[in-house]
Amino acid sequence: MEYYNPIIPGFYPDPSICRVGNDYYLVTSSFELFPGVPLFHSDDLIHWEQIGCVLNRESQLPLGRCQPSQGIWAPTIRYHKGRFYMVTTNMSGKGNFYVWTDDIRGEWSDPIWVSQKGIDPSLFFDDDGTVYLLSTFDGPKGQGIGQSILDLETGKLLTEPKPVWYGSGGKYPEGPHLYKWDGLYYLMIAEGGTEYGHMETIARSRSPWGPYESCPRNPILTHRDTALDQFQAVGHADLVDTPDGELWAVFHGIRTTQYMLHHIGRETMLAPVYRDKDGWPVISGGNPITPHMRVTSIKREVPRETGKASSESAGAxxxxxxxxxxxxxxxxxxxxxxxxxxxxxxxxxxxxxxxxxxxxxxxxxxxxxxxxxxxxxxxxxxxxxxxxxxxxxxxxxxxxxxxxxxxxxxxxxxxxxxxxxxxxxxxxxxxxxxxxxxxxxxxxxxxxxxxxxxxxxxxxxxxxxxxxxxxxxxxxxxxxxxxxxxxxxxxxxxxxxxxxxxxxxxxxxxxxxxxxxxx
Missing domain, CATH: 2.60.120.200 (Jelly Rolls)
Known part of the structure; x- marks a missing residue:
């Protein structure tokens, strides 16, 4: 199969993704723009159509006098027991909150605010029904990733936030996403700042509270040492599986116009993922992300001509x-x-x-x-x-x-x-x-x-x-x-x-x- 990156071109950064059956849903940051949190749908991970925005009422998204690049940062979308949840940060508001809907093409709830500080919040639903809330956390060792247990109905924290991982050593550990495979918890984060040293790292533990073992191949995704004519600032990833059990990553990157200059913004990209013999994820086979990707293929037949997306989000x-x-x-x-x-x-x-x-x-x-x-x-x-x-x-x-x-x-x-x-x-x-x-x-x-x-x-x-x-x-x-x-x-x-x-x-x-x- 062949496809082209970025799969959603233009200023659509910090992508997060979930799957329900054969359908994939993706959200991105929106900052001072209204409505907030663009929402996309795909049935093949390649062709995307915007189906709305999650936050389309002022009661959900107050942006009065919002400064440039404030507002909505790094949303995460998840699906649990018939309901969609989107959790994010309003940097111009009261901090972290989440909204929910039972109809992905309908209206979302008003915000449920949470007292956990930090940015880039994410939800994880464990097998035993426990709901974990993750975000950045200022701990005794500096900035890391913090975690608490959340009452999903009320937004109340059932435990005090606790630092669980400080990352692999890069600056600004953020963008946490927690997954569970084969009984182990994998915590994937962005590090290095969302600049030319951007990267994605991962660690795992037998407990969601750690201690976390850093992947020996970290970072698992970065272009910090590639030539400047390639994608740069690659990172801030999320993972999704297909109905056939394949694993894919969405993330953002930039296209430069000349030496270290870009003006279109951070754009959403896609790469295949496999897990090595030790269970660690390998993104794009360990190779750089390219505009023209040739991969083993999503097992479902892509029903349209491959290439750039044919929706209003990417073409004429x-x-x-x-x-x-x-x-x-x-x-x-x-x-x-x-x-x-x-x-x-x-x-x-x-x-x-x-x-x-x-x-x-x-x-x-x-x-x-x-x-x-x-x-x-x-x-x-x-x-x-x-x-x-x-x-x-x-x-x-x-x-x-x-x-x-x-x-x-x-x-x-x-x-x-x-x-x-x-x-x-x-x-x-x-x-x-x-x-x-x-x-x-x-x-x-x-x-x-x-x-x-x-x-x-x-x-x-x-x-x-x-x-x-x-x-x-x-x-x-x-x-x-x-x-x-x-x-x-x-x-x-x-x-x-x-x-x-x-x-x-x-x-x-x-x-x-x-x-x-x-x-």
Whole structure:
């Protein structure tokens, strides 16, 4: 069997997975985006479809004034006795909590908060009915993994958290997941920080409380010593078995554009796992993770053409705003003011009304965005907008944080309607020369993305667009900021004053890389 990594491209980090029958369900971190915790389904581990988000109500996910890369960190999804559980950390809220549902495509409960501190919580259901809650833990030897017994109905801790393993020696032991095979408990964690030294390690014990014996081959997954043209920052894994007894790992990694720079974010990847003669798991046969994977095969026949996923999460995508709801791939920045969004006032149009917040702040600007999932992609939005003044702005943005974004905006300059490119990088803001456009004609705003550059164009619909400006991907890279955990989104926005009417949005990956950018 052949497949391609990443299996879910774009900013979908910290994956966790569970299986029910022949169906697999996967969740990822969402940070300051709302709704939170994207939820995916697959029946073959390769082709994934987003079926919603776990946290879609403000009562589940309060994100007021959430700082960049705060919010939701590292969820874990598990299934137990007919019920799904998702446990995570709200770094902008009260800490760790879990929610549950009996219908994976329906609503989830309000949060059940737990008093155990730390981050990256995980649940383990033992054979005797005991429920263990794991998370990071600051113990007498520094940061490690802590554990308690949980009353699943109430969220009350039945035991005080206790450190069980401090890891194999790497910094920031986190992301714990506990498994049980052949009567032994295997505790798998991430170490090294979610950076270029990232790795996955594992230990085992006859008791869930330890002592844990570290695998002699740790780390069992890392790219810390590989060439920079390969995936980097590989780690934060979770394991799942197939109905046929095979074992697979999902984890995240990054794709760099040039030396130690990435801007799309950490992406979800897949590799086969086998257990060696001593029972230790071996990921990808001990070999590096590659974009084109050839493996022995999931024993069930993959019913579709292999390759990148065919869902809206990974391929060409068009939104005409005629379904009465936004597709699941869209996100808001923090909790939206729903009065500023409409899909019903004008049929087949999305109306965005400027609120009091701007893209430059940490409020909730009128904005919807979808993740950039390809280096080479053409994005276009068709908009009708009559700006009132220079403070009245709407358009399309390549957005990473409130201090790092490129905005192709329609506004008014010298009393005339114009399009210009505004680029914010930290405390530096630049604007291009305005391109003047007709007053009442719908405009096509376009972004042509490559590994190293964004090219922004605009023009009346049906006419040849004019290049308004360019921006380097380098300046929207995580390494050029203060340690963000997110990636770039293509967003639609309105700010200052007025209502913008978006008729369509198109995301079209390019078939191949331009020759001058191939390595």
């Amino acid at each position: 995508f068009q939104e005409h705003f005629d379904d009465g709801r936004l597709s699941y791939c869209w996100s808001y920045l923090r909790n939206p003011d729903t009065a500023n969004y409409t899909l019903s006032t004008r049929p087949s149009f999305l109306g965005l009304t400027a609120g009091c917040d701007f893209l430059d702040g940490c409020g909730s600007p009128t904005f919807i965005g979808r993740r950039q999932q390809h280096f080479f992609v053409n994005v276009q939005a068709v908009v009708e907008f009559s700006p009132e003044n220079e403070n009245s702005q709407a358009g399309i943005t390549v957005f990473h944080t409130n201090e790092h974004h490129y905005d192709l905006l329609v506004t008014r300059k010298n009393g005339e309607k114009a399009v210009l490119l505004r680029k914010r990088v930290g405390d530096m803001i630049t604007e291009s020369q305005p391109v003047y456009v007709p007053e009442k004609t719908p405009l096509a705003l376009s972004v042509q993305a490559s590994k190293l550059e964004y090219i922004f164009s605009a023009g009346a619909v049906g006419e040849s667009p004019k290049v308004v400006g360019k921006g380097r991907t380098q300046l929207l890279s995580t390494e050029c900021m203060v340690s963000t955990f997110t990636g770039c989104l293509f967003g639609l926005f309105a700010q200052g004053a007025g209502t913008a009417w978006f008729d369509s949005f198109t995301y079209l990956p390019a078939c191949e890389e331009p020759a001058e950018e191939k390595r």
